[in-house]
Amino acid sequence: MSESGASGQDDRRAKLEQLRAIGVDPWPARFAGRQPIAAILPRVEEQPSPVVRVAGRIAARRDMGAALCFFDLVDQDGRVQVMVRKDVGEQGHAIAKKLIQLGDIVGFEGTFARSKSGEPTVFATRVEFLAKSLREPPEKRHGVTDIELRYRWRHLDLMSHPEVRANFVLRSRVIQGLRELLTAKGFLEVETPMLHPIAGGAAARPFTTHHNTLDMDLYLRIAPELYLKRLLVGGFEQVFEIGRVFRNEGISPRHNPEFTMMELYWAYVDYRAVMDLTEELFVTLAQRHLKDGTTTLGERTIDLRGPYRRATYHDLVGEHAKVDPHDEAAMRRRAAELGLKEVAKAPGFKVLEALFEECVEPTLVQPTFVTHYPTAISPLSKPVPGKPDLVERFEFFMNGWELANAFSELNDPIDQLARFEAQVATKDPEAPSEVDYDYVRALENAMPPAGGLGIGIDRLCMVLSGSLSIRDTILFPLRRPQEGAPGAAPDAAAPAS
């Protein structure tokens, strides 16, 4: 018996030794001239039959007597049947009949034509062992379906589910598409620090870390915002960054502690131009990646064809909470009716915010721009002229999820300093603990008026792929380590039997 996690008599290490005994390298370095399966499939009717070289994972085998054997071979984008007879040579035949197991990576050369039953088939003339699998692959019909195993050992999930691979191909193309669209509009892609001395640009608890040589505590960034806006001061007029941000908060179907954000800053325009750009980006991506411009999330169908609804924050609270959003006493009564006890003693803007989250957000199923947020919850936004309590800001919602956040950027250094100081004074654990004077100093050198935008890439991919869990758009979502689990212990070092 093996201690490698294999069961019963599935001792792959014994097959490995047999391969070595007949002089076959179980892990050779290359398979020259390999053709993708998807590329050969259209050639099945060619006369004379083409000679092909294909390689991939053994997904099924069907033995027919002592001489004949069929394999199903799977590579990244295709699947094809391979037939092995005695004409592969004595050693090739011995390898195929006795030493190839499900999950092994094998290369075949042969002529490509239809079998007697019409199945496109590589009639093998050469067998090359390419990589021995020392563990059994997932069950061939269902694959790994246990959710815990799927995320913990994503390679098994990807191996057995082409549709999961397709989801991540989609993600890559969405990000690439965003890059191309923004670059075509004159935006410059930049990279700013992930290690921040002060965690700013959003309200969230940061991860902390430490630099030894400088003996300095640092934070993993919660947003790139304050660095990107320094670039506007420096003279760049259109910049964007696509990258990871880190927030030390709970895990849920819509939250992962590290996630990917796209932020852009655009000089000389305000939040209205940014809203038009956001709509254009979403409509374009929906056109490219959704069959009819709509997506299905659970029971809901969401139409991304645009144009999207635009409504003000206060109007929506009035509409859905059925209360005058300018009457604080009425809102407190309404919040109490709804059982929102935690805001009883909170300031007025918190009551309004609670009503928005409770009554409005769940109704924002179809794409909606929510505009004109309270200044009190928008410390980096420029106020609406003549209305100091409101800012030129929007958030973009669908399916009740926040997908984007944007505003006319506050570039008044005096106002910005006052707002930072007010934030620090709240002692809120999610607010910065100290004022970012360096950023204020940058604003003192004059930042042009500008609009900024942040899009949550993971949630965008959820929408475009119809996923209800953010973990289906993140290859390796954060997990608690599992003690004693296969892979957690160095059991690969266990001796062969």
Next chain:
RNA sequence: GAGCCCGUAGCUCAGUCGGUAGAGCACGUGACUUUUAAUCAUGGGGUCGCGGGUUCGAGUCCCGCCGGGCUCACCA
């Protein structure tokens, strides 16, 4: 952090009223020269998540813990 639900072979899953463990796939051996969820015969494989309790007897009932899922909280 709270509530509800889940954890049985490598994988996918059964397991009745509490009576000492089952199937399919995978794996070993054998048969079969056109199969394709191949088929047929046969064999091996289990710390029933972990620990405690109740009981003559626990996969099953109770308690605690670990891990996971969902909901809530948190999350501009």
